[in-house]
Amino acid sequence: MTFSKNSLFTRQELIGFIVLAAIIFLLLPAVLDNFRLNLFGKYLTYAFVAVGLALCWGAGGILSLGQGVFFGLGGYCMAMFLKLEASTPENTSIQSTPGIPDFMDWNQLTELPFWWVPFHSLTIALIAVVIVPVTFALIIGVAMFRRRVGGVYFAIITQAFAAILTILIIGQQGFTGGVNGITDLRTLKGWDIRTDEAKEVLYFVNAFLLFGVLLIAQFVRKSKLGRILIAMRDQEDRVRFSGYDVASFKIFIFCLGAAFAGIGGAMFTLQVGFMSPTLVGIVPSIEMVIFCAVGGRLSILGAVYGALLVNWAKTSFSESFPELWLFGLGGLFIAVVMLFPNGLAGIWTEQIMPRITKLWAARAGAVAPIPATSTEEEGAI
Amino acid sequence: MFSDYSMSELGAIFAMQGFAGLILFSVFVLMALGLAIIFGQMGVINMAHGEFMILGAYMTYLVSNVFAAYLPGLFGMYFFVAMILAFIASGALGLFVEWSLIRHLYKRPLDTLLATWGLSLILQQLYRSVFGAREVGVSIPDWMMGSMPVTDMIEVPINGIFVMVLAVGISLAVYVMMFRSNWGKQVRAINQNRVMAGAVGINTEWTDRLTFGIGCGVAGVAGSAFTMIGSTGPTAGQLYIVDTFLVVVFGGAGSILGTIASAFSISQAQSIMEFFLSGSMAKVLTLLVVVGILMIRPQGLFALKLRK
Numbered sequence: 261m262t263f264s265k266n267s268l269f270t271r272q273e274l275i276g277f278i279v280l281a282a283i284i285f286l287l288l289p290a291v292l293d294n295f296r297l298n299l300f301g302k303y304l305t306y307a308f309v310a311v312g313l314a315l316c317w318g319a320g321g322i323l324s325l326g327q328g329v330f331f332g333l334g335g336y337c338m339a340m341f342l343k344l345e346a347s348t349p350e351n352t353s354i355q356s357t358p359g360i361p362d363f364m365d366w367n368q369l370t371e372l373p374f375w376w377v378p379f380h381s382l383t384i385a386l387i388a389v390v391i392v393p394v395t396f397a398l399i400i401g402v403a404m405f406r407r408r409v410g411g412v413y414f415a416i417i418t419q420a421f422a423a424i425l426t427i428l429i430i431g432q433q434g435f436t437g438g439v440n441g442i443t444d445l446r447t448l449k450g451w452d453i454r455t456d457e458a459k460e461v462l463y464f465v466n467a468f469l470l471f472g473v474l475l476i477a478q479f480v481r482k483s484k485l486g487r488i489l490i491a492m493r494d495q496e497d498r499v500r501f502s503g504y505d506v507a508s509f510k511i512f513i514f515c516l517g518a519a520f521a522g523i524g525g526a527m528f529t530l531q532v533g534f535m536s537p538t539l540v541g542i543v544p545s546i547e548m549v550i551f552c553a554v555g556g557r558l559s560i561l562g563a564v565y566g567a568l569l570v571n572w573a574k575t576s577f578s579e580s581f582p583e584l585w586l587f588g589l590g591g592l593f594i595a596v597v598m599l600f601p602n603g604l605a606g607i608w609t610e611q612i613m614p615r616i617t618k619l620w621a622a623r624a625g626a627v628a629p630i631p632a633t634s635t636e637e638e639g640a641i
Numbered sequence: 642m643f644s645d646y647s648m649s650e651l652g653a654i655f656a657m658q659g660f661a662g663l664i665l666f667s668v669f670v671l672m673a674l675g676l677a678i679i680f681g682q683m684g685v686i687n688m689a690h691g692e693f694m695i696l697g698a699y700m701t702y703l704v705s706n707v708f709a710a711y712l713p714g715l716f717g718m719y720f721f722v723a724m725i726l727a728f729i730a731s732g733a734l735g736l737f738v739e740w741s742l743i744r745h746l747y748k749r750p751l752d753t754l755l756a757t758w759g760l761s762l763i764l765q766q767l768y769r770s771v772f773g774a775r776e777v778g779v780s781i782p783d784w785m786m787g788s789m790p791v792t793d794m795i796e797v798p799i800n801g802i803f804v805m806v807l808a809v810g811i812s813l814a815v816y817v818m819m820f821r822s823n824w825g826k827q828v829r830a831i832n833q834n835r836v837m838a839g840a841v842g843i844n845t846e847w848t849d850r851l852t853f854g855i856g857c858g859v860a861g862v863a864g865s866a867f868t869m870i871g872s873t874g875p876t877a878g879q880l881y882i883v884d885t886f887l888v889v890v891f892g893g894a895g896s897i898l899g900t901i902a903s904a905f906s907i908s909q910a911q912s913i914m915e916f917f918l919s920g921s922m923a924k925v926l927t928l929l930v931v932v933g934i935l936m937i938r939p940q941g942l943f944a945l946k947l948r949k
Contacts, residue, residue: 431921586766593759
């Protein structure tokens with residue numbers, strides 16, 4: 261097998277993918293008990309968002325602080341379907357209006373709102389998981405990028421959207437379940453999602469989908485589109501003067517990131533069994549950025565590692581030293597920006613890889629010339 | 642929705658809600674002024690702005706306790722001491738943060754955003770460890786209690802008036818500093834052309850640091866004023882940060898007048914709608930309108946014409 265510059269993977273990248281696959285498919289299920297594996301399943305759903313961010317922010321230079329919006333929209337679409345399945349007239353016979361979700365009954369609603377009705381169908385719900393976030397991203401993207409709004413303004417406005425959606429969900433309790441979110445989800449087409457076996461199956465579904473998303477991301481990065489994105493990030497005007505429609509590329513990558521986040525949200529709902537506005541707002545949205553930043557904003561595999569590591573650290577810290585976690589997270593934000601802006605992936609390609617290759621070369625008798633490691637930023641995996 | 646009320650009642654409602662809006666306006670102005678200096682003039686996104694404000698609020702809390710314990714005779718005057726101390730504390734922290742963090746990141750605005758967010762998390766946890774997770778309130782001096790009747794249907798609280806007066810005073814002070822002082826002239830020069838400003842002998846590094854410090858100090862004073870109308874908790878700053886940024890962006894970054902105008906329109910819209918809709922829907926609608934207008938006119942209401 262040859263690894264030319266134009267094939268989908270370089271040798272290093274392929275090894276990176278295989279190592280990550282080995283960790284996620286073999287190592288983690290082998291060493292973790294059911295409870296921990298379920299937790300890692302949850303972290304994997306964040307990794308979807310982080311991969312999307314690596315494309316938007318790392319490659320495209322668009323920092324969105326509203327990824328939680330798309331994560332939440334995807335998650336809510338899934339949760340609505342599951343909630344409707346759980347609210348059969350038999351299950352809800354004690355309500356004054358049987359057959360509607362319990363929180364609607366508590367809020368004196370007597371019939372299902374019209375926009376809930378399509379979510380009786382799994383097919384529509386699955387389509388909505390991707391289409392709703394993408395449509396939303398399309399509207400924001402067209403409005404903003406066509407007017408050449410970018411950088412910090414874009415970040416602030418996406419953050420405002422995260423705030424708006426949270427307030428809206430909490431305020432419209434009767435339609436959305438309010439601050440508690442949509443809870444008590446039971447089955448998916450009759451398959452109980454609450455059992456340990458189901459959680460394990462979902463973990464693997466998550467992992468497969470994540471690799472699907474990673475392949476798409478890798479394809480995008482390697483394609484001409486990916487190169488234009490990086491060119492745009494570095495010299496937007498020059499790309500524009502070369503005749504490219506900069507806005508369309510930005511809109512596309514932003515929508516792709518939204519689609520990834522939507523899938524992640526839907527999987528979160530399945531894996532964890534609820535969806536709530538605490539996953540939509542400003543704080544979770546900006547935390548999703550740190551997953552990507554810790555992993556290395558330029559690297560899609562790094563984003564996955566970042567999501568897993570930061571969340572794992574969060575869980576272990578909050579279990580033993582709840583007060584220290586915010587110091588740790590705050591310090592992480594500062595450290596990642598000040599000390600290692602390319603994250604773990606940067607440390608790997610800049611510090612560890614050169615040493616390993618040197619070591620190998622020395623072992624081989626120092627005859628073979630040291631293979632040039634990739635110094636291009638975009639070559640970092 | 643108007644038909645249930647008589648004409649005079651409607652008038653009173655609008656007046657009272659308008660006044661509530663004026664208090665909200667004062668709070669917005671106080672918070673946004675510091676941000677308008679830092680974000681508008683320097684282009685630095687300071688996500689920890691709310692925490693600088695809360696620092697001012699906690700300083701006021703400390704000073705009020707000290708006065709209550711040691712100088713009960715002068716308790717009526719403690720607020721003015723507190724305000725000055727709040728300015729100094731927040732300003733000093735601002736100088737330190739600029740020196741240790743911000744100055745390394747001027748070329749990377751998005752990274753500044755993330756780093757200051759990290760700073761805000763650390764400060765929040767620090768406040769929680771020092772002052773406890775519960776909200777604290779200060780005891781307001783007697784002369785600020787109660788309300789003033791304007792007509793038989795309309796009453797206005799005195800602490801609200803005080804905060805409004807303060808907002809006007811600080812706006813004037815910022816205006817004078819910005820447009821009449823040497824420092825203001827230098828800040829505006831740097832904003833227009835950094836390289837040339839440096840070439841004519843302005844110490845750009847020091848001016849940046851001072852600007853950041855003053856912006857943070859103003860935030861501290863805002864927090865100090867904030868204690869007069871609400872209680873202070875470790876995470877109170879985070880609640881307002883998005884609103885404040887929207888106020889500044891909506892007004893047109895770099896324009897002090899624009900900031901005030903946008904604070905006025907946003908706060909009035911929100912508080913008048915609050916009476917007829919639920920609080921959350923009023924907020925959602927206001928934010929949506931603001932974001933909608935920003936999409937049509939990204940440069941904000943009053944944009945400075947600059948060549949970048």
